[in-house]
Amino acid sequence: MIDPTTLTLSGLRIRATYDFHGDPAEARRRADALRVEQTIEFPADLVPDDDIQREVVGRVESLDEIGPDVVRAVVSYAVETTGWELPQLLNVLWGNSSIQPGVRLVDVALPEALLDHLPGPRFGVSGLRRLLDATDRPLLATALKPMGLSPERLAAQAYELAVGGLDLVKDDHSLANQEFAAYRERVLACSEAVRRASEDTGRRVLYLPSLNAPFDELERRLDVAVSAGVGGLLVLPGLTGLDHLRHLARSVDLPLMGHPALLGSFTASPTSGIAHGVVYGTLMRVAGADLSIFPSYGGRFSFSRDECREIATALTAPLPATAPAFPTPGGGMTLDRVPEILDFYGPDVALLIGGDLHRGESLRATAAAFRSAIGA
């Protein structure tokens, strides 16, 4: 037994909801193990009845059988366990329990004092609408591709897509710093092409390069983008860390678009990992994404309508101290599906169509058709 500890804590608690899949008779024991694993990771019987045992160890607030062999547990954590830092928040919510099979983190509620420490979207829905002079219509987004094209050819694509009617022209997430289209040359060429398109049409169009870079290159590549006058940034938290997104939202005055690369392994299994709404919704939003890309139902991926709804809700529902962000459904969307997608998501959405815009007589024409499809 260790000696008793006295602490001064705020009493503010984070509430995390976990679904335990398996024998309901085991759920109490598993939830008890989880609340210890996520905090002190120490034999609970060796801690006296002190402030560590009572306040630092997570608390099982409720336990409900919500379906056949599924028990839902709400566990609360003292906000101080996070040190008010995002990486440690993730660690408290899911660090070691990520390793356990049969348990899924399905919801997270953060106290306002902690949300105050997190940036949330700098622009958000209303800020992006102002920036793009798009009062209430859906935003139109696309990607420059395929990998293998030269900076000049990608820039030519960017110009056509921007002139045709897109609002947001981003690098494909596969573009990093390959010799086919080195980052600096690509960013300069595409940024210039989109600026020219804006001048030619009188419409604001944003180019967002992909900030997929090694840790020690991130600041330099950011400087290249900012110097080139880009309109925003594509950020891949699965590759560069969710806290890098937070850092950008805090320090850079540009809209940020979050991409799900590598994050799919958190959501792919229905009985482990983290729920779609938490990964592509809550976490992207509190970290500062103004737009969060996810593969919509009915495309190349397998998300259900319910999962997409959950993401869109997590991005847009009222949250203290945090602006709403644009759901950005993509992943194989096509022009002919625009009405149906709008019907599902409503107008506060950024539609992301990539490859399908290349089917047609010209990129400019399909981009214009995309714009017509939303009735703008």
Add this chain to the structure above:
Amino acid sequence: MIDPTTLTLSGLRIRATYDFHGDPAEARRRADALRVEQTIEFPADLVPDDDIQREVVGRVESLDEIGPDVVRAVVSYAVETTGWELPQLLNVLWGNSSIQPGVRLVDVALPEALLDHLPGPRFGVSGLRRLLDATDRPLLATALKPMGLSPERLAAQAYELAVGGLDLVKDDHSLANQEFAAYRERVLACSEAVRRASEDTGRRVLYLPSLNAPFDELERRLDVAVSAGVGGLLVLPGLTGLDHLRHLARSVDLPLMGHPALLGSFTASPTSGIAHGVVYGTLMRVAGADLSIFPSYGGRFSFSRDECREIATALTAPLPATAPAFPTPGGGMTLDRVPEILDFYGPDVALLIGGDLHRGESLRATAAAFRSAIGA
């Protein structure tokens, strides 16, 4: 159809092995979709028979039904698709396909030219053995815990554990920068305590603080650790990014211990995500971990003996330009299991026991018993 592209590529290929779970009749189509998704993410029928189609798009090298409803596909990628950078390597291997259910990345073989760009372990097994004057015995590791203790109490623990016989005394992975034990005070106190223990015993003992910090604090916290004369660093790639580990291995002359926090979601489902050997073995090793922590079979977690063997093999098997790293099984190991664990892993192992050392008359005594248990 886009215009044809001519590229100059090395011909060097990365080989990634994927298991497709489900109807074998669908496997060819799914593998074909994956090789496109992971590279050009563009309708393949819109790319002419050019160098993008032939070289940049991944190639299905083989397809074998290896079990009931499991087809194993080897897909190769031109090394240039990675731009020789680790985040983009992850993106090519698993970026968007992480989102698909029913497919698992089970093996990765990198060409030597790419391994030359990755640091691998700076010390590795032989370097750590030299540093610790431990010619051929297992290494002994433990964690300072529980969260909630003051820096002074953690430092007192560190002293006792070091004097008792540990080689590596690390922060518990739950220690970040909480007000209970702020990072700077904790690192100074624990580093000093372990140095004193080394002087008092004449044995080299390494203290490894947890470098779990926000993106824009990582360099400052590293400086605090280096100035305090720490013996190594605990790195959490699931929180700070795998490329942060690579950056440290490249730039800091200290042993690095990788921790699996948050990475469990990549391995928890047997039919999606990434195999244990790739996550806790290959990726940790090529990025530069000298020791890789994972929860051993028979503890609080659920890894099987086969999964643990796969990890240990990936950390130690011959690999061009890359030193072997120490498998560091933990996750609820106990003193009485030491002989069995050694029998399983062999001598090139770092045994990590945390909480169980607190069961006994004194920490110093249980630490000494741990050392006796390995016959040192």
